[in-house]
Amino acid sequence: MVRIDSVELNVGAATDPGLKRPVNEDSFLADGPAFVVADGMGGYECGDQASAAVVNAFRQHLAGNHRGEFSQVHEALLAADDAVIDIAAGTTRGAGSTATGAVMVTHEDHPFWLIFNVGDSRVYRHLGSELEQLTVDHSLGQELVQAGELRPEDLATFRERNVITRAIGAQDSLADSWLVPVITGERLMLCSDGLHGEVDHESMRAVLTMNGTPEAAVQVLVDKAKAHGGRDNITVVIVDVVSGGVDPLQYETTSARMGELASELDDTLQS
Numbered sequence: 001m002v003r004i005d006s007v008e009l010n011v012g013a014a015t016d017p018g019l020k021r022p023v024n025e026d027s028f029l030a031d032g033p034a035f036v037v038a039d040g041m042g043g044y045e046c047g048d049q050a051s052a053a054v055v056n057a058f059r060q061h062l063a064g065n066h067r068g069e070f071s072q073v074h075e076a077l078l079a080a081d082d083a084v085i086d087i088a089a090g091t092t093r094g095a096g097s098t099a100t101g102a103v104m105v106t107h108e109d110h111p112f113w114l115i116f117n118v119g120d121s122r123v124y125r126h127l128g129s130e131l132e133q134l135t136v137d138h139s140l141g142q143e144l145v146q147a148g149e150l151r152p153e154d155l156a157t158f159r160e161r162n163v164i165t166r167a168i169g170a171q172d173s174l175a176d177s178w179l180v181p182v183i184t185g186e187r188l189m190l191c192s193d194g195l196h197g198e199v200d201h202e203s204m205r206a207v208l209t210m211n212g213t214p215e216a217a218v219q220v221l222v223d224k225a226k227a228h229g230g231r232d233n234i235t236v237v238i239v240d241v242v243s244g245g246v247d248p249l250q251y252e253t254t255s256a257r258m259g260e261l262a263s264e265l266d267d268t269l270q271s
Contacts, residue, residue, distance in 0.1 A: 002032045004104050005067055007111050007182060007244030011035075012214025013237040016222050018194055019230030026192050026235040027051035029101075034062040034076070036101035037121045037235050039192040041167055046087050050097040053083035054168055058101065067106045073114055077168075077175055084169030096167035099175070100135055102188050102239065111182040111245060116175045118166050121235075122196055124204070125180070126187040127248070131205035134178060138166035162193060182245035187214075187238060191221075194232035198225040214238035 002009040013030040017023070025040030025047035038054035040047020057080035062068045080099060088095040098119025105114045115123050117135035120142075125132045136142065140163040144150035150158060166172045187208055196204070203224060211217035218236045225234045 008242040010240040012218040014218045015235040024233045026233040027055040029055045030237050033068045033104040034058045037190040039098040041096035045091040046095040050084045050095040054080040054097050054099045068103045081173045096169040099168050115178040118175045121192045124189040126208040129209050184245040185248050190237040192235040194234035198228040
């Protein structure tokens with residue numbers, strides 16, 4: 001059990017090299033208030049060091065059992081970028097990393113998740129029996145879908161779908177961010193593309209619905225990714241909100257106002 005101020009969480013996490021890669025280039029943070037997954041960019045040297053540097057930056061700027069501050073998230077992203085650039089300077093081909101996460105912050109006494117993303121690792125929200133992807137990939141395939149040049153149903157077979165268009169340590173390292181209320185009973189899942197590249201949306205939804213503990217769900221998801229080929233490193237972090245969030249029965253009536261606050265605060269983070 002993890003307690004962040006008045007919010008109680010259950011957390012499970014695992015990383016696995018998969019079946020094809022000799023080195024695990026994924027890293028994760030699952031201590032709270034920051035939950036982060038980083039995936040060292042494939043084909044680069046020192047990808048494991050790059051992802052570890054991302055996680056260490058968030059650990060240094062967001063340690064403890066209190067909710068984080070927007071400025072701390074901003075500083076952690078800047079520190080992560082600087083650290084990966086330093087690592088890349090010592091290589092012949094460069095280094096980079098994705099970074100995605102959920103940081104618990106507060107505003108007007110309400111807990112929010114500050115969701116951020118650079119690259120193609122993802123954050124999902126599972127509530128009831130529904131699974132929603134909260135982040136948007138920074139990948140060539142996703143950009144073609146958004147431009148109307150590729151059908152969403154063709155993305156899974158698009159040969160260059162995993163070409164990353166933003167990364168920590170790269171020229172474009174700008175993070176997208178979203179603010180969403182913390183809801184009692186919800187389940188957040190953070191993962192690298194080693195999971196969502198092997199296990200489809202419906203299968204992930206079913207696992208998250210049917211497995212009671214985060215630890216059990218994490219292990220089933222890792223096993224499924226390996227059963228489907230395990231072609232990349234696999235990292236999964238699951239966070240269950242046990243208590244202290246918005247009452248799910250009141251969520252529909254409060255979400256409009258909280259959505260307005262989220263928009264205002266997101267603008268502040270990006271300024």
